[in-house]
Amino acid sequence: MQKALVIEDNEDNMNLITFILHKNGYSTVWAENGKRGVELAVQEKPDFIILDIQLPDISGFEVLPLLRSSELDPHVPVIAMTSYAMSGDRERLLNAGCTGYIEKPIDPETVMKEIKKIIGETA
Numbered sequence: 001m002q003k004a005l006v007i008e009d010n011e012d013n014m015n016l017i018t019f020i021l022h023k024n025g026y027s028t029v030w031a032e033n034g035k036r037g038v039e040l041a042v043q044e045k046p047d048f049i050i051l052d053i054q055l056p057d058i059s060g061f062e063v064l065p066l067l068r069s070s071e072l073d074p075h076v077p078v079i080a081m082t083s084y085a086m087s088g089d090r091e092r093l094l095n096a097g098c099t100g101y102i103e104k105p106i107d108p109e110t111v112m113k114e115i116k117k118i119i120g121e122t123a
Contacts, residue, residue, distance in 0.1 A: 005046035006030040007037035034058040038066045053082040
């Protein structure tokens, strides 16, 4: 069973994405802020990470280099899940080192297809 680390401060979004992941056979650990997310990434060794960009302590843009320079496998996919949906935001996050980008609000019917595509599983 693959494990996802979800870094998300909004409880409703956290509950929704963890429900979707559990329903599709993934285990999850979660962090409510960026610093805790980096700690859990090193401690839990997730197979992939879902990263909110607007976090209460440090932004997802600050979390990303901390993840990439940590003891975490540098090839672990990091998927930005964000309401940053302005022109160029997707490219900016991918250029910053995210493996994928999913826009909020979360669409339960399509989010797993996107996640599986990004982490290299068959949808």
